Amino acid sequence: MDSPRTSRRLLLSLASLLAFASLSTGLAQGASPDASSSAKTPTAVTVTQAQAQAAAAAVTFSDEFDGPAGAAVDGGKWLIETGDNVNNHERQYYTAGNRNAALDGQGHLVITARRENPGNYQCWYGRCEYTSARLNTSGRFTTTYGRVEARMKVPRGQGMWPAFWMLGNDIGQVGWPNSGEIDVMENVGFEPSTVHGTLHGPGYSGSGGIGAGYTLPGGQAFADAFHTFAVDWSPNAITWSVDGTVYQRRTPADLGGRQWVFDKPFFLILNLAVGGYWPGDPDGSTAFPQQLLVDYVRVTTDTGQPGGGGPITGLAGKCVDVAGANSANGTPVQLYDCNGTAAQRWTVGADGTIRALGKCLDVASGGTADGTPVQLYDCNGTAAQQWAVPAARDIVNPQANKCLDVAGNNSANGTRLQIWTCTGAANQKWTVTR
Structure with a gap:
């Protein structure tokens, strides 16, 4: 979720989670979104049926979020983070358990941001004003290459900042941004029709991230319906799509000689932030609670078996x-x-x-x-x-x-x-x- 712009130092209750205190992504001085992120949007194209099927694909990770209403996420797949995030100047406190991340009984995960503080949580700015949730697969699942996708319906309103993203599994050893970061989807409330996909790495992090935006036609808002956000990731190439429409592809050639750090295991992250340098804080127009609905998260990879394939x-x-x-x-x-x-x-x-x-x-x-x-x-x-x-x-x-x-x-x-x-x-x- 560190987009073209942000620094992710979350104070986690789980001190064992690699040094997530350095999950940064720049914007530490209130930088505005990287202009290049919205200036590099090529003409969109649509996935063919053959590619969408990806026939010989093997599912390596899947969560369909089936279960009774109110149930917590599967702890065998997801780790719940707790704490605040000073480096992004986000306003929320991420809570444990199922208070802000729970199944709805209809096949969805619901991450809810509320204007509340029932636990007298303390944030970088004083008494926290909001709660929300952030979860990741560190220590449970990593992937190197494949198709990583989620079908989601984002919240709406000034200050909302939902994200689906990945971090290099070696972050605890090399730190951020050397670990690398792949932002599959980020949306900020003041851009209801646009999402962003971004790469961060050494020399191109924070507001210098390499990415692009995708805007729905006709003034549609992403909060109006579910959409599928995906990256297709192979050695030396990552391609982003929304609902099967490709809007950017990045290779080492885009980095101007800087290091490509995306040929190693990454883990997945889902979260809903409130406020921060990039989205700005909620204002009087922002209604609460707000929800990020996740229909599924899947990672698939081609089996590559000899003797298979097709024309x-x-x-x-x-x-x-x-x-x-x-x-x-x-x-x-x-x-x-x-x-x-x-x-x-x-x-x-x-x-x-x-x-x-x-x-x-x-x-x-x-x-x-x-x-x-x-x-x-x-x-x-x-x-x-x-x-x-x-x-x-x-x-x-x-x-x-x-x-x-x-x-x-x-x-x-x-x-x-x-x-x-x-x-x-x-x-x-x-x-x-x-």
């Missing part, structure tokens, strides 16, 4: 094909009539690879120039074999920041595939079937 179809409905079904290193990858053979069965793995015949789709010699051909090659973990498959139906090599492309827009059998600057043209659009 990748593109221009003229033809398939990505290994020439001659030859598994030798350097075999050209081409466009060809779909025929169901093993030479056209590709597995898109959570490790960022695309595999067939036991080998990887590879950019020849690790090239980054337009027109560099792709081939089959032994999987070796290099950037030449890393691919992002966003909902826009591009297949992107993040190292080159270029798209898988049918040379010359030629749909003839045997046309070589290459990388090329992404143009959005039909010869760069692919449907991945698992």
Whole structure:
């Protein structure tokens, strides 16, 4: 929840929780939201049915929040944090148990922010004025890569600040921001139609975070309905979406030479803050209580099992094909009539690879120039074999920041595939079937 802007030093009742006293994210001097976070919103695109299914995906974490009304969250999945947050100048006190985080008996988690102080809680500014809840999966679940998503309905009103985010599991050893932070979704009450997704790391934290905003069309407010917020995370690439619409993708190329710290385990966090440097404090227009409703939280990852997979179809409905079904290193990858053979069965793995015949789709010699051909090659973990498959139906090599492309827009059998600057043209659009 440390967005383009904030510092997260929460005084936790659980001293064993890594040094969460340094869950910071800048804005310590009241910086305004990073202008770049709203200035980098590319044209939205919609997830295809094939990608949404992510067929061979395995669920590695799921909480559907089923249970009786008033029940606390599953303690085997979530840790409840307590305390206040001086560094963000938030106004709430996070309480334990089910007082501010409870199931509603209808399949939702309800995190409630109230204007109250029944326990005479003390905050950085004196007697606390509000209560709320924050929970995380530290010590219970971490993930490296995959699809991380939550379906939620956010609160409304000046000073409200709901968030779904992740922190590097090594925060207790390296501190923040070296741990890295991935903000899947943040919303501040004065922007009812906009959410933000942001990366924080060494040299790009707080108000210098790398991110973008997504705004609903037609003046709709996120508080009016449930929406699904997700990141698709693979080596060297993270893609954000809202309701299946992709609005940004970030790679190491976006960091200006600074360190990419997102290839390690992260844990999940859900919270509803009240006030702070970024959202500002509640005012006379803010009604209480306010609620963040969470329908589910899920993490899925492709199984990547050998012998599985399916075709990748593109221009003229033809398939990505290994020439001659030859598994030798350097075999050209081409466009060809779909025929169901093993030479056209590709597995898109959570490790960022695309595999067939036991080998990887590879950019020849690790090239980054337009027109560099792709081939089959032994999987070796290099950037030449890393691919992002966003909902826009591009297949992107993040190292080159270029798209898988049918040379010359030629749909003839045997046309070589290459990388090329992404143009959005039909010869760069692919449907991945698992």
